[in-house]
Amino acid sequence: xxxxxxxxxxxxxxQTFLGNFTVLLIYKIFxxxxxxxxLSILNEILVILTVVTLILFLSDAVHxxxxxxLSMVMNVGILNAVIFFMITFSxxxxxxxxxxxxxxxxxxxxxxxxxxxxxxxxxxGSLAYIFLVFKELFFLKQKKNVSTYFNTMVVFFMxxxxxxxxKKVPDLGYIRDTFFIISILxxxxxxxxxxxxxxxxxxxxxxxxxLSVIISILFVVNIINGAQSDSYSQTMIQxxxxxxxxFKIMMVYGAIYFSILFFTTLFHIPTAEAFDRKAQEVNFLxxxxxxxxxxxxxxxxxxxxxxxxxxxxxxxxxxxIWKDGDDFKSIANKNIGYxxxxxxxxxxxxxxxRKSGEGTMVFNLNRFENKSQLSEEFFxxxxxxxxxxxxxKGFLVAARKVNLNFDDEDTNAMDTFSDYASVAIENSKxxxxxxxxxxxxxxxxxxxxxxxxxxxxxxxxxxxxxxSSVFIPAFEVGGDYYDFFEIDDNKFGFVIADVSGKGISxxxxxxxxxxxxxxxxxxxxxxxxxxIKANEILERTLDRKNFVSAAYGVLDFNKEVxxxxxxxxxxxxxxxxxxxxxxxxxxxxxGLNFSxxxxxxxxxxxxxxxxxxxxxxxxDGITEAKNSALEDFGDxxxxxxxxxxxxxxxxxxxxxxxxxxxxxxxxxxQHDDITLVILKWKQKLNIDGEKEWQNLAPQLKx
Amino acid sequence: xxxxxxINEKQLVVQSKxxxxxxxxxxxxxxxxxxxxxxEIIDNIILAVDEACTNIIKHAYKSYPEGEIxxxxxxxxxxxxxxxxxxxxxxxxxxxxxxxxxxxxxxHRVGGLGMxxxxxLMDEVKYVSIPGKYNQVLLxxxxxxxx
Amino acid sequence: MAEFSTSVKEVGDINVVYLKGYLDAHTAPVLENTLSNLxxxxxxxxxxxxxxxxxxxxxxxxxxxxFIEKIRENSGDIKLSSMSDKVFNIFDLLGFPLLYEIFKSxxxxxxxxxxxxxxxxx
Numbered sequence: 017x018x019x020x021x022x023x024x025x026x027x028x029x030x031q032t033f034l035g036n037f038t039v040l041l042i043y044k045i046f047x048x049x050x051x052x053x054x055l056s057i058l059n060e061i062l063v064i065l066t067v068v069t070l071i072l073f074l075s076d077a078v079h080x081x082x083x084x085x086l087s088m089v090m091n092v093g094i095l096n097a098v099i100f101f102m103i104t105f106s107x108x109x110x111x112x113x114x115x116x117x118x119x120x121x122x123x124x125x126x127x128x129x130x131x132x133x134x135x136x137x138x139x140x141g142s143l144a145y146i147f148l149v150f151k152e153l154f155f156l157k158q159k160k161n162v163s164t165y166f167n168t169m170v171v172f173f174m175x176x177x178x179x180x181x182x183k184k185v186p187d188l189g190y191i192r193d194t195f196f197i198i199s200i201l202x203x204x205x206x207x208x209x210x211x212x213x214x215x216x217x218x219x220x221x222x223x224x225x226x227l228s229v230i231i232s233i234l235f236v237v238n239i240i241n242g243a244q245s246d247s248y249s250q251t252m253i254q255x256x257x258x259x260x261x262x263f264k265i266m267m268v269y270g271a272i273y274f275s276i277l278f279f280t281t282l283f284h285i286p287t288a289e290a291f292d293r294k295a296q297e298v299n300f301l302x303x304x305x306x307x308x309x310x311x312x313x314x315x316x317x318x319x320x321x322x323x324x325x326x327x328x329x330x331x332x333x334x335x336x337i338w339k340d341g342d343d344f345k346s347i348a349n350k351n352i353g354y355x356x357x358x359x360x361x362x363x364x365x366x367x368x369x370r371k372s373g374e375g376t377m378v379f380n381l382n383r384f385e386n387k388s389q390l391s392e393e394f395f396x397x398x399x400x401x402x403x404x405x406x407x408x409k410g411f412l413v414a415a416r417k418v419n420l421n422f423d424d425e426d427t428n429a430m431d432t433f434s435d436y437a438s439v440a441i442e443n444s445k446x447x448x449x450x451x452x453x454x455x456x457x458x459x460x461x462x463x464x465x466x467x468x469x470x471x472x473x474x475x476x477x478x479x480x481x482x483x484s485s486v487f488i489p490a491f492e493v494g495g496d497y498y499d500f501f502e503i504d505d506n507k508f509g510f511v512i513a514d515v516s517g518k519g520i521s522x523x524x525x526x527x528x529x530x531x532x533x534x535x536x537x538x539x540x541x542x543x544x545x546x547x548i549k550a551n552e553i554l555e556r557t558l559d560r561k562n563f564v565s566a567a568y569g570v571l572d573f574n575k576e577v578x579x580x581x582x583x584x585x586x587x588x589x590x591x592x593x594x595x596x597x598x599x600x601x602x603x604x605x606x607g608l609n610f611s612x613x614x615x616x617x618x619x620x621x622x623x624x625x626x627x628x629x630x631x632x633x634x635x636d637g638i639t640e641a642k643n644s645a646l647e648d649f650g651d652x653x654x655x656x657x658x659x660x661x662x663x664x665x666x667x668x669x670x671x672x673x674x675x676x677x678x679x680x681x682x683x684x685x686q687h688d689d690i691t692l693v694i695l696k697w698k699q700k701l702n703i704d705g706e707k708e709w710q711n712l713a714p715q716l717k718x
Numbered sequence: 719x720x721x722x723x724x725i726n727e728k729q730l731v732v733q734s735k736x737x738x739x740x741x742x743x744x745x746x747x748x749x750x751x752x753x754x755x756x757x758e759i760i761d762n763i764i765l766a767v768d769e770a771c772t773n774i775i776k777h778a779y780k781s782y783p784e785g786e787i788x789x790x791x792x793x794x795x796x797x798x799x800x801x802x803x804x805x806x807x808x809x810x811x812x813x814x815x816x817x818x819x820x821x822x823x824x825x826h827r828v829g830g831l832g833m834x835x836x837x838x839l840m841d842e843v844k845y846v847s848i849p850g851k852y853n854q855v856l857l858x859x860x861x862x863x864x865x
Numbered sequence: 866m867a868e869f870s871t872s873v874k875e876v877g878d879i880n881v882v883y884l885k886g887y888l889d890a891h892t893a894p895v896l897e898n899t900l901s902n903l904x905x906x907x908x909x910x911x912x913x914x915x916x917x918x919x920x921x922x923x924x925x926x927x928x929x930x931x932f933i934e935k936i937r938e939n940s941g942d943i944k945l946s947s948m949s950d951k952v953f954n955i956f957d958l959l960g961f962p963l964l965y966e967i968f969k970s971x972x973x974x975x976x977x978x979x980x981x982x983x984x985x986x987x
Binding site: 735736737739740743758761765768769772775776831832834835838839 | 920
């Protein structure tokens with residue numbers, strides 16, 4: 017077995033006490049006789065040793081429990097009551113026993129001694145505990161080291177008790193009396209400064225006030241009772257004169273201490289509330305600042321703010337009037353219905369102008385004409401504004417159901433608290449926004465990545481077809497898609513599409529559209545059929561809000577023809593002989609109509625290609641690019657630029673267009689993807705440098 | 719600061735029985751129609767109100783049929799607000815998570831969809847409980863034009 | 866007073882349940898009854914026709930959740946059909962299309978059942 021020192025010490029204390037107790041018991045029953053002076057002295061010494069060891073044994077238990085002063089006082093009261101009954105009924109108890117033992121037993125002494133021993137021992141126990149409580153209370157919340165005062169007093173207690181054995185020597189009685197009086201003086205001195213009262217809350221102070229009256233009266237009663245009750249004083253004196261003296265000292269101590277306690281408490285009552293409030297405020301602010309770092313959820317925070325507001329300024333209800341655009345709405349209602357809070361909110365907003373001042377404003381609802389509409393009666397309200405970066409965010413409101421004005425202390429508390437709350441609320445809002453922003457940015461990153469992977473990484477190269485493509489993504493992915501399909505040696509397919517919507521959802525649809533066109537282009541030749549089939553496939557997956565505009569074309573190198581079909585997309589521009597022709601075969605966007613109507617209205621155009629024919633595919637990101645006056649770039653301007661440059665190479669043309677668009681919209685952010693694909697047909701030259709008119713298969717350069 | 723908005727009010731008081739749900743819906747429907755809200759939005763509002771009242775009947779009053787449900791409508795040209803008051807047992811709407819249908823499927827669970835519907839269909843859903851007094855659910859829908 | 870009623874038509878092995886009127890917490894027990902009757906008679910292939918249903922709340926949606934597992938354990942299914950946009954939107958909002966097959970018309974739903982049957986018979 018391992019003992020730690022603590023245990024060991026406890027053990028020693030218990031053993032010393034029990035040893036003493038046993039010795040005293042045996043001594044009392046078998047040896048003690050009050051007539052012998054020597055035995056009396058021995059008796060006193062044994063009693064004192066027992067009391068001291070008991071106190072030492074108990075002191076750890078009392079000290080370590082860290083109970084609050086009020087419950088210690090309560091215990092003293094209870095023990096006092098026990099002592100009171102012991103004294104009051106001592107005659108019946110002791111007298112009865114002595115008669116019984118006298119009458120029935122041949123050996124009256126032992127039983128009687130045993131009874132009186134137990135009786136006295138209950139008193140000893142009670143006194144020991146009371147003493148320890150006094151000691152605890154004495155040292156409680158003392159800032160200076162005052163143990164010398166207390167120890168001196170204890171020394172005099174012991175001297176006073178010990179010298180009481182001299183009562184049989186009449187001439188020396190004054191020694192006992194002197195020590196006794198000095199003890200009382202020390203008690204008075206040591207009881208005057210009771211510092212712990214300031215640190216308990218108002219409710220406790222009031223209970224303490226009542227308790228201290230009762231207890232101090234009990235102490236006085238016990239002193240008188242103890243002196244008057246013959247059976248008691250006889251039993252006690254017979255047991256130990258010193259103990260009797262100690263009892264008196266403790267009773268006097270109690271009477272004095274609790275009387276002083278009563279008055280001290282009484283003087284503390286007026287300031288109790290202020291202390292309470294400050295303590296509470298500090299507590300709440302601490303709790304609140306902890307909360308700010310823990311909970312960043314706006315709603316939670318708002319609810320905590322109103323919850324604490326009701327407590328900090330002693331209100332029945334609280335809510336926040338939150339500015340939502342032009343509107344104000346009540347949130348985080350605490351102990352008030354929305355109906356009532358809305359009515360009072362309107363009242364506050366109407367009367368706000370009248371009270372223009374810094375800090376918390378106080379309103380009385382007595383003259384509020386709509387007061388009768390409230391489902392519960394409210395009398396007074398306090399309103400503090402919530403500001404962040406000097407911008408009004410809303411108001412914090414506290415309301416009382418009793419006709420008691422919010423005073424300076426309340427409004428001060430609310431000022432402090434609303435400042436805190438403003439900062440916290442603003443932080444949580446900012447955080448919420450930045451989380452949302454980050455989420456959106458992540459999402460956009462993914463969308464851009466999808467788009468980047470979907471679009472062709474390079475343009476195919478043919479001997480008699482030059483291709484350029486430019487794609488400029490908008491910040492939010494706009495859903496533009498274009499692609500090229502090298503169907504076979506003689507056929508080249510291309511598609512341009514614009515998915516409605518933006519961001520990740522548009523990117524997903526783009527990916528799907530790519531899959532559809534990639535597979536359809538391999539099996540179906542006719543652009544019209546491809547678009548009809550694509551529409552059918554999209555019916556299954558596209559939800560009702562989305563649609564896709566697209567144009568699909570196939571270029572046949574052998575036949576030198578271009579076939580295009582269009583589903584709600586921008587026209588395809590054919591530049592030929594310095595004229596821009598808009599090819600507009602009819603067709604509705606993919607995903608808008610799933611009936612036969614779609615196929616019925618879809619047309620396909622076929623064009624016989626000539627040398628230098630230039631085909632321009634684009635999305636509305638170009639024509640609807642806006643300048644600072646919010647004017648569109650427009651079809652006209654677009655065509656002008658195309659015609660001005662149409663003899664140049666495809667990449668030069670597209671550079672000119674993009675340059676113009678960029679210049680035009682330089683003061684306005686790009687709001688949609690821009691896609692521009694230009695194809696230029698070059699008739700194959702024969703050896704003589706003349707155009708070759710036969711249908712020759714084009715050579716793939718690959 | 720706009721404080722002098724005209725706000726109209728109407729009120730219906732019914733007992734907490736499920737057969738009163740249709741009456742509540744009709745009340746909200748006809749009032750919202752008068753206000754000039756599109757039927758599509760009205761359908762959403764009455765479903766949300768139905769869900770809130772069903773919750774009150776089943777959970778706040780625990781199907782006790784003689785509780786009182788007060789439905790107050792407040793409407794301006796910008797906002798249509800339904801305030802539903804009951805005197806039953808309070809509940810904590812925040813503790814009800816959004817439903818996971820797959821999980822419900824496995825657990826044979828049925829409830830919890832209502833709260834999610836309310837949140838999805840309305841612009842604002844708030845709940846306050848005043849212990850020992852009453853509970854209020856506030857549902858509101860912005861009806862003004864986009865400008 | 867809004868009313869709700871159900872009627873059942875047998876199409877071979879398949880039972881078509883027609884819903885009519887307003888399905889809310891008050892009328893949900895009517896549907897519960899109808900479905901549990903079908904289950905009692907071991908009719909596990911059910912098509913629900915929503916064509917005449919004017920309104921549904923989550924209490925009504927819950928009825929389908931309550932029976933679906935039992936039905937599927939018995940290799941049956943509840944297929945939903947002919948919903949108005951308004952009713953479909955509510956189903957959609959709660960993610961029901963992940964759990965239930967929803968068809969435009971009753972015929973499509975019935976056909977799906979027979980196709981599945983044929984597949985199983987093979």
